[in-house]
């Protein structure tokens with residue numbers, strides 16, 4: 460199914476749509492979630508929390524979205540969170556040179572080229588303004604952070620461009636007050652803000668985005684241990700910098716140097732298992748091993764978890780071994796001691812990060828779950844991710860069937876997200892439920908009034924069976940239960 464089609468259905472069913480749809484000139488890069496999107500996003504985050512945060516014994520915080528200037532001085536964002544851009548000398552249109560080059564040449568352009576490199580590549584390829592055909596001015600830089608002024612004096616601060624900075628700056632306090640030991644993961648879900656130059660890819664490049672980030676703090680001398688044993692046999696798919704695919708167990712990835720150590724292998728296996736549980740099969744996942752040119756200068760190893768969708772491979776998670784870059788920088792600028800005690804040794808912890816894009820992941824879960832053709836479509840979401848867990852229908856709208864159906868809704872709604880629907884033919888109601896990903900429909904008919912049973916219909920098999928009304932709650936609970944995942948116990 461094309462992404463346009465998926466976006467159309469998602470909008471029609473109330474998953475997500477462009478911000479301020481009543482206003483035609485709303486800037487690109489902003490998105491509103493409708494009722495079904497809110498619930499789906501919340502359940503994907505809940506699955507992430509269960510399969511990564513809780514399962515690994517991490518702690519979670521919720522930091523402020525506005526942070527003082529000094530934080531971004533230390534993090535390097537003030538000097539280097541920039542994107543290159545070129546402006547048309549005639550019509551003033553603004554472009555990213557890498558995107559223009561990709562459009563013109565059909566080849567991928569590294570993201571980290573210098574301005575002069577872009578200018579010479581563009582001259583060679585004869586790139587001009589795509590709107591008016593005029594020549595473009597030379598490449599310059601734009602800092603993508605949104606600046607805000609605090610109070611009447613307008614004290615300089617910024618909307619965070621990534622959630623992780625609060626984790627880094629809170630680290631010394633959390634380490635002490637939460638009485639944790641290395642290695643420890645600290646997690647956060649929240650909004651980030653990036654003033655992208657020309658976001659055109661809808662949901663893929665947003666100016667206000669949702670992230671779920673994990674920062675694992677560890678002693679670089681202690682990267683093995685019983686906690687990571689389970690991951691050794693987990694097979695991961697890598698795409699090497701030379702473009703070749705390699706499937707191998709984590710133990711082999713570590714011994715061959717593709718992954719620096721078992722600790723990192725364990726987290727790569729966890730994130731892969733999370734997406735599998737979210738309905739993204741392993742066959743369409745890969746970990747793209749970033750080359751030295753593609754990764755940040757402080758990064759010791761970096762992988763992009765990518766998923767294959769209709770439009771190609773899409774990056775969902777940046778997995779990055781950041782060394783001591785972050786804690787070192789904040790230690791220097793803040794004057795706070797960021798070292799901690801690890802069994803008698805004073806350590807400035809290293810960081811491995813899993814930075815997950817929630818909006819992209821939600822989109823991918825929707826696209827990969829869409830099945831069928833024409834006007835008969837099913838959103839085959841994992842039942843524990845379905846925004847509406849059951850629909851309840853009266854077969855006809857008379858003779859007390861509506862009241863009987865509503866009383867079932869009343870019984871179920873404390874524990875489940877239930878939707879009552881009495882409009883249209885029963886076939887039409889099933890079709891709507893299928894397209895919204897509802898795993899179970901309960902239909903009340905004349906037999907319900909006699910023997911207190913209902914028809915339970917399964918979305919994926921379309922099988923129907925009679926079940927006692929008294930068992931509906933237990934059945935629904937079994938269907939929508941979150942999975943138990945293999946791997947480490949929450950705490951050793």
Ligand SMILES: [Zn+2]
Pocket residue numbers: 547548549550551552588589590591592593
């Ligand atoms: Zn132009």
